[in-house]
Amino acid sequence: MTAVQTDTDTAVYALRLGDDALVLAQRLCEWAARAPQLEEDVALLNLALDLLGQARSLLTRAGELAGPDPNGTVRTEDDLAYLRDEPEFCNALLMEVQSGDFGRTMARQLLVSAWQVPLWTALAASADEGIAGVAGKAVKEAAYHLDHARSWVLRLGDGTAESHRRLQQGLDDVWPYAAELFERDALLDRLVERGVAADPALLEPQWRATVQAVLAEATLTVPETTWRPTGGRRGQHLTGFGYLLAELQHLHRSHPGATW
Amino acid sequence: MVTTVREVLATVTDPELPVLTLEDLGVLREVSVDGDEVTVTVTPTYSGCPAMDEIRADITAALAQHGYRATVRTVLSPAWTTDWMSEDGKRKLREFGIAPPGPVLLQIGRRVSCPQCGSADTEEMARFSSTSCKAMWRCRSCREPFERFKEH
Numbered sequence: 001m002t003a004v005q006t007d008t009d010t011a012v013y014a015l016r017l018g019d020d021a022l023v024l025a026q027r028l029c030e031w032a033a034r035a036p037q038l039e040e041d042v043a044l045l046n047l048a049l050d051l052l053g054q055a056r057s058l059l060t061r062a063g064e065l066a067g068p069d070p071n072g073t074v075r076t077e078d079d080l081a082y083l084r085d086e087p088e089f090c091n092a093l094l095m096e097v098q099s100g101d102f103g104r105t106m107a108r109q110l111l112v113s114a115w116q117v118p119l120w121t122a123l124a125a126s127a128d129e130g131i132a133g134v135a136g137k138a139v140k141e142a143a144y145h146l147d148h149a150r151s152w153v154l155r156l157g158d159g160t161a162e163s164h165r166r167l168q169q170g171l172d173d174v175w176p177y178a179a180e181l182f183e184r185d186a187l188l189d190r191l192v193e194r195g196v197a198a199d200p201a202l203l204e205p206q207w208r209a210t211v212q213a214v215l216a217e218a219t220l221t222v223p224e225t226t227w228r229p230t231g232g233r234r235g236q237h238l239t240g241f242g243y244l245l246a247e248l249q250h251l252h253r254s255h256p257g258a259t260w
Numbered sequence: 261m262v263t264t265v266r267e268v269l270a271t272v273t274d275p276e277l278p279v280l281t282l283e284d285l286g287v288l289r290e291v292s293v294d295g296d297e298v299t300v301t302v303t304p305t306y307s308g309c310p311a312m313d314e315i316r317a318d319i320t321a322a323l324a325q326h327g328y329r330a331t332v333r334t335v336l337s338p339a340w341t342t343d344w345m346s347e348d349g350k351r352k353l354r355e356f357g358i359a360p361p362g363p364v365l366l367q368i369g370r371r372v373s374c375p376q377c378g379s380a381d382t383e384e385m386a387r388f389s390s391t392s393c394k395a396m397w398r399c400r401s402c403r404e405p406f407e408r409f410k411e412h
Contacts (some may be wrong), residue, residue, distance in 0.1 A: 039385070039386035039388070039396070042386065042388045042389065042390075043386065043387060043388040046388040046392055049306075049308035049309075049310075049392060050306060050307050050308050050392065051308070052308045053304070053306060053307030053308025053309065054307045054308070056307075056308075057307065057336065129337070132337065133335070133336030133337040133339075134307070134336060136336065136337055136338065136339035137304070137306070137307050137336055137339045137340070138307060140339070140412055141306065141307060144387075147387075148387055148388075151387075
């Protein structure tokens, strides 16, 4: 293997994208054997599988770009997934919001996938070839996820009074967390300038148009809120995050080096 | 060596779709041979496809049996598409009971033919199935359920 040029900024960006995919995959896996119907069990875990595959490539890339530590070790995807603690994860809070009922899970998926489609479309032309490679595949997967989330939001939003009520409730619960996806910080300023990262300001109009069109068709109301929780990118997480990490990491940490 | 690298690789199949060779599936991107050292470049179908780990191990094992030392490289770009599946592969899928993918750019309004009876009177039952690459369908003529390899 040829050595990858160390690039701390791009490493952090790849880590953010990888953590987004890993944490949402973990949340979706909580539905295993619990979804309202067998087909949906399979569907939710297929979404998780795509995201987990994206996470593996992105975390590997993040480790390569971060370069070797003082001992000369480059962190692998497993090191990054299993051996970091809560403040070192930099996923957006929307990914870790508890799944709640099926309505909330689908509302969250709609908001995430409607962001990922323009995100990966933009990143397919990223100046970082590792990120661009993941994006070229992920954009097709995200489009399929969006289609799936859209079909459930329509079916439940424009369904019975009870399904409408629960989907609206789920949407109200997750909506405030979406604002963090479009925040820009000094790191993004530098990486957008270099053509590595997608400009959040350019993603938001497309995200808003997609989401609003689905919600209107589903007879749902776009929530109005001024509350904008943030901090995930800086390692500040929600109360439930420690439990999520415990479930994700405990086997690897209890049995270091175990394989099958 | 009597058996060529290409002949050996033609025996390696997708562990989840054993009728398809890697070449049929379109995941085999490049093979270079330097004496008994072989470098095989593959590309994954879906980002999370668990068959890829098996495929890498199977390539190495098959070549080792014929005295080759193989290195398997994985590249993501350009992204795999079902348009890379061979016509022979699509025929084998149909005979195996799986409706093969059509061209990616001509999906809208396409009829999916039942791999059992050939009827175009079919419908989707679920968008996902036993592997990332397939969906669940059924035929309204012969009433048989079948899997469909999704355009991707």
